[in-house]
Structure formats: structure tokens, C-alpha cells
Amino acid sequence: MTVNRLLTALTASLLFALPGLAQDQKPKPQRPTPQDIEKINAALPEKAPATPKQPRKLLVYTKATGFVHSSIPLGAKTFELMGQKAGAFTTVISDDPESFAPENLKQFDAILMMSTTGSLFVPKDAEKKEDLLYKNPTNGPIPAELVRPAQLRQSLLDFVRSGKGLMGIHAAADSSYKWKEYGTMLGGQFNGHPWGHIVMRIEDPANPVNAAFENKPFEISDEIYTFRETYSRDRQHILTSIDLAASKIDKGFNRPADNDYAVSWLNKYGEGRVFYCSLGHAENTYMNPVVLRHYLAGLQFAFGDLAADAQPSGPLSPQRLVENNDTAAAGFQDAGAGGEKAYRDSKEKEQSFTGTLEALPQPAGVTTTMRAHFYKLGDRLVFTGGKKNKSLDALVGKPVEIRGKTIDMELEGQQLHELWPALIRPAEG
Ligand SMILES: [Zn+2]
Secondary structure: OOHHHHHHHHHHHHHHOOOOOOOOOOOOOOOOOHHHHHHHHHHOOOOOOOOOOOOOEEEEEOOEOOOOOOOHHHHHHHHHHHHHHHOOOEEEEEOOHHHHOHHHHOOOOEEEEEOOEEOOOOOHHHHHHHHHHHHOOOOOOOOHHHHHHHHHHHHHHHHHHOOOEEEEEHHHHHEOOOOHHHHHHHOOEEEEEEEEEEEEEEOOOOOHHHHHHOOOOEEEEEEEEEEEOOOOOOOOEEEEEEOHHHHOOOOOEOOOOOOOOEEEEEEEEOOEEEEEEOOOOOHHHHHOHHHHHHHHHHHHHHHOOOOOOOOOOOOOOHHHHHHHHHHHHHOOEEOOOOOHHHHHHOOOOOEEEEEEEEEOOOOOOOOOHHHOOOEEEOOEEEOOOOOOOHHHHOOOOOEEEEEEEEEEEEEOOEEEEEEEEEEEEEOOO
16 A cells, blocks of 8 residues: 555545444344343342332333344343343333324333444444434425434423433433434443443442442442533432542543543433433443442333432532542543554554653645644654644653554655554553
8 A cells, every 4th residue: 555545545534433322333232141131130129129110011122223233132130020020021122213203102111222233223224314303494395204213202302301211221312413412311421341340439339329339439340431411410319430540540541621420310300200221332331230220210200119319419429529520530542543543453452651741733745634743752753643632732742651553654754653542641761
């Protein structure tokens, strides 16, 4: 590949990189085996924390058109078994958007979004047009194929607002990304999943939805989510969050404003009740008795059977803010390399580079804007996609450790040694 072609390929992959959406993944749902069912049944609670006020019926929705979690069928089955074992509810499992028709929804007391991805209601082949739903009426009439999805969306909002329940597991927060009202109702939208092993802090030990944790820190391996807009302590009641200092996290922090990473919460929406828990990527999570008790209690809150404090938590205490930010400052920050996809596709092995970070003026005579470097580490230019970078700016002049991949190439007669940074942190001086 010539340099020019390489640059074209890199630029194209930069332009089309969609961080957070793993759309190239092949669906591979796994049906639970008899051994799985045995393990799930053994882990499920014998009884529910509250007696249902009336027979309860749950709709488990499994439509996934983005990344398809292999755990979806097992997770859905877990809730069917949970309702049976505890005698607390009956379950219908469906991936059909028509389940949300108002006439059909009437029979249900709560809906569970089981790691749904992509658009909740828009058919896969029309997902690109979904933007039009957010621009009307200024854009004229809704395209025909979006009329029904728009009705089904309204039906979901009406269902919850009217006083019924909504529960979200894991990728429920990675669905209908552009539909802000859904994000507001659920209480957060997926930002990234940098971590795999954490210690959870029990934020409100007296809350009955947290009874499973017995006021003890809870350690778990799963795909851990971070959240962006619509996540807010001003609106939600945070049940559990990541104890950063205890978690020994060695990968990037990507929500640097307050480094607040919730795991589960309660939310009020109209007269309705919402429970969300980001755990549930891994099959094992559905065989963890503590998580299953947390799920069941949260679901019973959503049904309206278990009374629980859902008042907004309010801002982080100054003490927590200092603790979070100190932990994050000592840990790796996302270096925000300009080309996530090109970076991932690079065959180079990720390595650690240590040195004093220098700031560079934009080099004169550079014709490709993508080559506009702003930083240097030793003999390597730090590639940032031609962008200034806050994480890097903050560490200029200091010893740093950068984790990244390297690319060496010749460009316009000049030999370039580039470092594509993924993670950065202060190093010992
Ligand atoms: Zn996942």
C-alpha cells in the first residue's frame, strides 16, 4: 500500500468510525443449555421481597439489531424462571415491535428491555431514516415506514407515564440512541465499556432494592458501562456505583467531568417507575444470586409492589468528587486518539511508552490536515487526528506513560514515527 493510499484508508476509517457501536459484530445468541437452566434456577431467589398486589405480567423485549449479545436468550429465560420460582409474575418474551401496540400492552404491568440494541421500533432497513422522526414537523410528513414506529414509541412512553413499570438491563441503554426521550425515561445512554472488573459501592444501603448486597461492597466481572447525557443524579436515584479507588481500574476514564459511574438506579417517569442495571452482558451474571436478587427487587419496584425511595440523589458530595478525581488523575485517561477504528485495525501490538510529553506547533508545509500533530513523546509524534486534546494538554511538560500502537511511514519524503495513543497517565518523575 502506498503512503497516499494508506492515508486515504486511514482518513476514511476516521470519518466513518462510530465509537460505541459495534455494528460489525455477527449475531450469535446462545440458547441456554439444561446445565445453564439448572445453574440459573439454583441461583434464583426462593421468594420475592414483596407480595404482589395483584397478578403481574412482564413483557421481556429482545429486539437487537446492533450488537447482538449472546446472553439475550439466557437472560430472557432467567426472568421467566424468576417469575415462576418466586411466584411473583408471569412472563412473555418477544422481539416483535408490535408487542408495543397499545391494545397489547394493556395486559402488562412492566416491560423489560433485555439488552436491546439498534432502534427499538424502526425496521433495520429504515433505521437511517429515523433522524426524520426528530426533525418533524419542520421536515414535512413522516415517511410511511416510520409512521408505525412513531406510534409504538408513543405507546411505550404512555405506558410508563400512566403508572406502569420499565426495567432496563445492560444494552437497554444502547438502544434508540438518538431518541432522547427514551434516554431520559431510562436514565442514561451508553458511552463506553472500558472496564471488566469492578468493586461496586452500595450507595443507599437502606433501599430495599439494594437488600441483596447486605451493605457490603460487591465485586463482579462483567462488561461495565459508562454513561453520557440523560444520566443525571439530579433526576435519578443512584443505587450502586463503581468504587473507583477499590476497583484498581487500569484503563481509560472517559467521563472526566466528575468521574461518576453508576451501575444501577431508580427513576420516576410521569406516574411510572424505572429500574436500570448495567450488569448483564455476560451469561454468568444471570447465575449470580446477588445480582438476581437485585434484579427481582428492582423489577418489583417497577411493578409497583416494592416501595423504595426513588428521589433524585442530588450532586456528588465534595468529598466524593475529590476522591473520584484523584483516583482518575492517577489512573489512565482516554487519550482520545483521532482514529479509533484505524487504531483498532492496526496490527501493531499495544505497548507502553514513557517520556516527557512535548507540545508541538502545527508543522509548516504539511499538506494533509490529518498530519497536524500537536504533541511529541521522545522520537515519536503523537497522532491525534489533527486535534488538540485536553487529556494530553494537561500533561504537557510532565513525565507520562502512554499506552498505544505505533505506525511508521514515509510521508512527502519525510520519515514519520507515529504513536497512536489510547491511554495516558502521569508517570513517576
Ligand atoms: Zn455488552
